[in-house]
Amino acid sequence: MFAPLLILEGCGRGRTSEQQVVDLYIETDGDFIAFRPDKLTCAAGALVRLTFHHAGRLITVRHNWLLTHADQLEALSKDFSANDGVLSKDDPRVIAATPLCDKGDTVMVQFTAPSPGDYPFLCSTHPEDMRGILHVTK
Amino acid sequence: MKSARIPAVLMTIGFVLLMASTVAAQLKSPGDVKTGLRLLMQVSNDFKRQITAKNFPRVPREFKEYTESADAVRTAVKDEPADFKAKVETRLKAAVAAYQKVSDISSTTPDADKLMAEHAKAVTAMNALFDLFPPELRPDPNAPAGIRGAPKN
Numbered sequence: 001m002f003a004p005l006l007i008l009e010g011c012g013r014g015r016t017s018e019q020q021v022v023d024l025y026i027e028t029d030g031d032f033i034a035f036r037p038d039k040l041t042c043a044a045g046a047l048v049r050l051t052f053h054h055a056g057r058l059i060t061v062r063h064n065w066l067l068t069h070a071d072q073l074e075a076l077s078k079d080f081s082a083n084d085g086v087l088s089k090d091d092p093r094v095i096a097a098t099p100l101c102d103k104g105d106t107v108m109v110q111f112t113a114p115s116p117g118d119y120p121f122l123c124s125t126h127p128e129d130m131r132g133i134l135h136v137t138k
Numbered sequence: 139m140k141s142a143r144i145p146a147v148l149m150t151i152g153f154v155l156l157m158a159s160t161v162a163a164q165l166k167s168p169g170d171v172k173t174g175l176r177l178l179m180q181v182s183n184d185f186k187r188q189i190t191a192k193n194f195p196r197v198p199r200e201f202k203e204y205t206e207s208a209d210a211v212r213t214a215v216k217d218e219p220a221d222f223k224a225k226v227e228t229r230l231k232a233a234v235a236a237y238q239k240v241s242d243i244s245s246t247t248p249d250a251d252k253l254m255a256e257h258a259k260a261v262t263a264m265n266a267l268f269d270l271f272p273p274e275l276r277p278d279p280n281a282p283a284g285i286r287g288a289p290k291n
Binding site: 128 | 173174176177180181184187191193196202203206207209210
């Protein structure tokens, strides 16, 4: 059941001719509240095409993948805990995000990698526990 | 005298561990059992987190996930002997009923202290279920719910 949804995010919506393209894949740890892997790497400025798969089979909980800035993580997480993981469309703290998806589904997001550094990612419905790091290199 | 007892104690511990692993090996689907039990623990921890954060409207949703986790355990033991399945079902029903009570109270009288007290009772009921299975299949109550890869700022 592969029904990708493509969302354009980030600063650069178009792709320049010399822009590097990076395909990343991440999934849930089955039905458990964790990403697998929980660390990703890409180069700054690259066009990232990230595929997120909900690998759960048993529990009907929804997940997504959302990239933010390290200094915004806790505030964003707190908001998600209070509002049931609802993501505002134009939240400036969010660099990129996939839609929420059900078990067995796969979604995609495309964005331009930000400047070098470590950027946390999380699931908006499990913001305290389902986290990881995108390491952006020079 | 004490030093003379050490080999006997070690042998006893070894025997117990050997028996436990033998029981686990006898289960038809130990991996599925382990997953089901771990899911119950995961959802139970989520109950606690929602109560602590006073997100009472989210508690019934956790109960739905708890029932799905209970179904995963049922499926995992479906090929086990009838008497063992009956024991599992009895304790599973008791645990589900205890968590349902927490869920119901969250809707009618959302009081964090009362809910935490009921949650503690539910955990006791769940642990009674875990006791039916070998130690190596039981979830670690101190394990984090997820992989925490991000720094806390």
